[in-house]
Amino acid sequence: MKKTFLICILTALTACGQKKESNTSAVAAKTDKNNLETITLGGGCYWCVEAVYENLNGVTAVTSGFSGGTTKNPSYEEVSSGATGYVEVVEVTFDKTITSLDEIFQVFFTVHDPTTLNRQGADVGTQYRSVVFYRNEQQREAAQNIISELKKAQIYANPIVTAVEKFTSFYKAKDSHQDYYSNNKNQPYCQMVIQPKVEKFEKIFKDKLKNKQH
Template sequence: MKKIFLICILTTLTACGQKKETTKETTKLAEETTNKKNLETITLGGGCYWCVEAVYENLNGVKSAVSGFSGGKNANPSYEDVSTGQTGYVEVVQITYDKTITSLNEIFQVFFTVHDPTTLNRQGADVGTQYRSVIFYKNEEQRLAAQNIINELKKAKIYDSPIVTAVEPFTKFYKADDYHQNYYENNKNQPYCRMVIQPKIEKFEKIFKDKLKNK
């Protein structure tokens, strides 16, 4: 009788333990699902992707900023291919952000602050169609948001020259080779990083100082 009673207790405890464990796993899965629902991606081209990536890596709410290529037709373009300016591809950064922390409008505000949207197929000394200013939208909400902020900037006459930023449907994103990722962080002493990227980061940090990630 005692043995039967002991077995019943052990069985009950095991079942309770499994239930608690299952509850934890269910809760964790629910949280992960919710977090994923809060994430959205937008793909932006604003000159050299090293610059754009370095800026967005510091914006609170951005989960990842990945350098790559969009806008062309041939599959699997290489950096060397895109650098010819003949492929139709643009150096872009695919930004994944948490909508509960930052917003698409804020993403665009940063975009139009840290690059010049009035120079066609160039940013500073970087010249070619691969450096053109472009927003690749994934849905109607992104398209409208992009067009609205461009219209507002034009109306406010923020720039002396016309905005040439294109708003185009997203088709495909190809990630650049690993050595292009986090380029600024890994090469801060390189002349290009010090002379081109660093000033953009400083400008961003000054204007959006209350939006920076805690480091």
């Protein structure tokens, strides 16, 4: 684990932006499919996590859905019961020439609380648990190493409970749940829960935003 990652996390948690060289111009380049990677992350309500990653430079697609259960084609209502084993997650696809797995994790551990078991704020239940669903050994090792280093550095006051589990399946949520924050910014939940996370992300990672103004 690089020291710079821990510095970034420390900076993020103290809400002080760390200026980095912007590579926004790279977005204009045609994306080579060989440079794309996908990881599945659960960090509370998927609307919150989706809204953040949609604005990270280098991310080419974010899809809200469900992972971690065994039944086929679970509905939102079924998952919300907390009895299916499924987690609200986002599939994040990113261009490795623009961003990196480390940066994806930096954002992940900044915008959600990895120390609260089966909850994020007022959203309570196993469907809101903190989890990384890895798709290859590189992702598994990276996630475990990051968690280990964060624990050693005592970044958080409470123990990290983020699980690292092998990806098995993903079921996309219905269309009305995609781009939810963008389409429903005036909704109370968006204003009270999602917007503060987005604003925190935009402040800390201001040089990593899509369409950054120079």
